[in-house]
Amino acid sequence: QKEVEQNSxxxxxxxxxxxxxxxxxxxxxxxxxxxxxxxxGKSPELIMSIYSNGDKEDGRFTAQLNKASQYVSLLIRDSQxxxxxxxxxxxxxxxxxxxxxxxxxxxxxxxxVHP
Amino acid sequence: xxxxxxxxxxxxxxxxNKKSLKCEQHMGHRAMYWxxxxxxxPPELMFVYSYEKLSINESVPSRxxxxxPNSSLLNLxxxxxxxxxxxxxxxxxxxDPDRGGPQHFGDGTRLxxx
Numbered sequence: 001q002k003e004v005e006q007n008s009x010x011x012x013x014x015x016x017x018x019x020x021x022x023x024x025x026x027x028x029x030x031x032x033x034x035x036x037x038x039x040x041g042k043s044p045e046l047i048m049s050i051y052s053n054g055d056k057e058d059g060r061f062t063a064q065l066n067k068a069s070q071y072v073s074l075l076i077r078d079s080q081x082x083x084x085x086x087x088x089x090x091x092x093x094x095x096x097x098x099x100x101x102x103x104x105x106x107x108x109x110x111x112x113v114h115p
Numbered sequence: 116x117x118x119x120x121x122x123x124x125x126x127x128x129x130x131x132n133k134k135s136l137k138c139e140q141h142m143g144h145r146a147m148y149w150x151x152x153x154x155x156x157p158p159e160l161m162f163v164y165s166y167e168k169l170s171i172n173e174s175v176p177s178r179x180x181x182x183x184p185n186s187s188l189l190n191l192x193x194x195x196x197x198x199x200x201x202x203x204x205x206x207x208x209x210x211d212p213d214r215g216g217p218q219h220f221g222d223g224t225r226l227x228x229x
Contacts, residue, residue, distance in 0.1 A: 032215030043205055043220045044158065051215075088157055092215035101146055101212050102171065105157035 002027040004091050006106035013113055019076040021109045023089030026070070032092040033065055035074045038108070039085045048074060079113045086110050118142050119221035121206050127227045130196060136224045138189040138206030144219075146170075146212040147189040149181060150205040152223075158205055164189060165212035196228045 003026045013019045021035075032051055036044035048063040050056045050072065056063045062075040072091070076083055089106040119140045128134050138147065146165045150158035163171035164183040172181075178200075180192040189206055203225050207218040 032217075034217050036220075043203070043223045046217050046219060049217050090218075101165075101209050101215060101218070102160065102163065103218055107157055 002093060002104050004089055004104050004106040006087075006089050006109045008107055009110040010112045011109055013079050013111070015079060015081060015113055015115050017079050017113075019079045019083065019111055019113070021074045021076075021087050021089075021111065023072045023074075023091075023106055024070055025072070025089075025091045025104070027091065027093060027104070028067075028070065030091045030093065033063070033072045034090040034103070035061075035063060035072075036088040036090060037085045038088060044088055076111075079111075081113050081115055084111055084113050119206055119208055119219055121204075121221035121224050123224060124222065125225050125227075127229060128193070128196065129229050130198075132196075133192070133194045135193065136191040136204055136206075136226075138191075138221055139187055140208045140219075140221075141187055142208065142210070142219070143186075144208035144210050145186060146209045146218075147183065148207040148209075148218060149179075149189070149191050150207065150220075151200075152203045152205055158220075162191075163212075170212070193226075196226075198228050201226055201228045 035048040038044045050063040060077045064073045086108040088108045090103045093102040149161040152158045162181040182190040203223045205223045206221045209218045
């Protein structure tokens with residue numbers, strides 16, 4: 001059973017701090033990794049994609065990937081109350097032949113940024 | 116606003132009704148997905164269409180019937196649903212079914228079964 005594990009939280013950080021969200025996955029064949037943000041009652045919104053080992057930065061967000069350790073993380077710098085949401089880690093099932101592209105989702109980490 | 120459009124946004128139906136959920140994307144994506152999401156849970160995959168053909172059915176009960184009339188449209192036909200089917204139904208699309216690109220979600224349809 002292919003799995004993606006996340007700490008459910010809540011992760012509580014003060015405004016202006018760095019929030020660090022972590023994710024581990026079981027499928028060594030996975031090649032694509034995504035972070036989605038989901039506000040309560042809304043749909044998931046893609047915020048980061050990462051495909052190779054190392055760091056990828058986009059504004060206040062940095063995604064980190066370590067395939068050897070099967071570990072993905074998301075750092076949010078200068079956290080704002082508007083960042084309070086559930087963050088879903090999603091990993092592609094490690095094969096694309098057969099014409100499908102299946103994501104395995106973690107359970108999500110709830111982030112609360114307090115003023 | 117998202118580039119994947121779902122209608123209706125809300126739907127209340129009785130257990131004997133027949134209704135349909137609609138999803139449309141104009142990004143030229145060749146894979147489309149239906150997910151079901153219950154409160155405080157991650158999205159749960161139901162169906163995948165690749166190049167307008169059904170690629171994955173995750174053992175979904177037959178009271179849910181998907182249809183892909185063309186590369187831009189995806190429908191989910193509902194019949195004789197149960198109260199436990201009340202959930203947020205999400206449509207998503209991705210560019211290439213044979214590559215591991217991201218999926219883009221619509222705003223969802225919140226379904227309530229009376």
